Amino acid sequence: MKPAGFDYAVPRTVPEALDALADTRQDVRVLAGGQSLILEMHLQRIRPDLVVDINRVAELDRLSVNDGTVEVGALVRHGVFESAQAAPGPLGTLLSLAVVNIAHPPIRARGTMVGSLAWAHPASEWCSIAAALDADIRLQGPQGAREVPARDWFRGPLKTARRPGELITSVRFPLLGEDTGVGFIEHRRTHFCFAQVAVAAALTIRDGVISEARIGLANCADRPVRARAAEHALVGAEVGSPGTGYRLPEGHPFVRAGRIAAEQDAAPLAEPYADLEYRRHAIAVLVGRTLRQAARGVPR
Ligand SMILES: Cc1cc2nc3c(=O)[nH]c(=O)nc-3n(C[C@H](O)[C@H](O)[C@H](O)COP(=O)(O)OP(=O)(O)OC[C@H]3O[C@@H](n4cnc5c(N)ncnc54)[C@H](O)[C@@H]3O)c2cc1C
Structure with missing residues (x-):
């Protein structure tokens, strides 16, 4: 199908x-990378009255590091994060582990991180990391500028706290300390599918004891989830040896955290290829494995 007719604006400044x-008018849309919007317009599931193409607003194409945060402008493309050096320290590593799971190179060359946060697909990799790190979404609109933490941003599938007339200008992530290890593991049915389950984790371990844990889940509920109950169970736990085998040792804190995440934090929906029992099992296993990956990255 072709999109229905629409008006088109090409601003050069915010x-x-x-x-x-x-x-x-009723439906006014920002066009960033177009990798979700254009598809939906072609399917005529979205029929905007006006499309505001921000691709010539140069000030939105900025990535900066200030005061312990990394700020990613609304035109920074997914592909930038394929280099772990795009953001300093373990945050850069986490973003680079996640980005290769997003679609494929042409989509990563065009789509934007902020566009993913605006679209708020429950299976989005960036949204799971924003949830885990409680990133701040920065907006400008008719009432001025404001920031919304990720915990208040996601309101349901493709639903956010954005108000009419607002432009998301950037997202701001906290930097992670050098004593933090990170992990990102995703399970998908085929390479071209969205994640069936994806887990982002950041662990700080001092003298063998977990002092801080952050876990984000994708496609484990109707919105991205921060697995707070699992995080809580991890803090103060001794890591011991998580082993090197396919299965983590029974009773290990990562196994326990995986079960808690699956049973208390996640609220998965059944899908044609994955019933609820399967999905909860996959969440528990992937959380355990991602925590192990993160623990291995903690400098000793
Ligand atoms: C084949 C295919 C596979 C994909 N696989 C994945 C995947 O595995 N994981 C994944 O996360 N994504 C996937 N995507 C989606 C892709 O990552 C998109 O790039 C992303 O969802 C949206 O970013 P965008 O910049 O393209 O936004 P657009 O498509 O331009 O916009 C999407 C929505 O966000 C709004 N928007 C965008 N930017 C702003 C802003 N600055 N302020 C306010 N509103 C804004 C738009 O108005 C629109 O409603 C896939 C897409 C395709 C086509």
């Missing part, structure tokens, strides 16, 4: 973009 977004 104020021009905000002027265009102030249009009061």
Whole structure:
């Protein structure tokens, strides 16, 4: 199918973009990488009255490090994070582990991290990391500028706290300390499918004891999840040896955390290829393995 007719604005600055977004017609959309929007327009599931293309707003194509945070502008493409050096320290490693799971290179060359946060697909890799690290989503709109932490941002499948007329200008992640190890593991049915389950983890371990844990889950509920109950169970636990075999040793804190994440934090929905029992099992196993991957990355 072809998209229905729509008006098109091409601002060159943020104020021009905000002027265009102030249009009061029913469906006004920002166009960033277009990797979700254009597809939906072709299928006519979205029929915007006006598309505001921000691709010429140069100030949105910025990645900066300030005051212990990394700020990613609305035009920074997924592919930038294929280099672990795009962001300093373990945060850069985490983003680089996750990004290769997003679609394939042409989509990563065009799609943007902020576009993923705006789209808020429950299976999005970036959304799971934003949830784990409680990233701040920064917006400008008719009422001025504001920041929304990820815990308040995601409201359901493809639903966010964005208000009409608002432009997301950037997302800000906290940097992770050098004593933090990170992991990201995803299970998908075929290479071209979205994640059936994906887990992001960051672990800080001091003298063999976990002092901080952050776990984000993708496609384990109707929105990205921060697995707080599992995190809570990990803090203060002795890591011991998580082994090198296919299975983690029974009774290990990572196995326990996996079960807690699956039973208390996640609220998975059954899918044609994965019933609830399978999905909870996959979440428990993947959380355990991702924590082990993160623990291996902690400098000794
Ligand atoms: C074949 C295929 C496979 C894919 N696989 C994956 C995958 O495995 N994992 C994954 O996470 N994604 C996947 N995607 C989606 C892809 O990552 C998109 O790039 C992403 O969802 C949206 O980013 P975008 O920049 O392309 O946004 P767009 O498509 O331009 O916009 C998406 C939505 O967000 C809004 N929006 C975008 N930017 C802003 C902003 N700055 N302010 C306010 N609103 C904004 C738009 O108005 C629109 O409603 C896939 C896409 C395709 C086509």
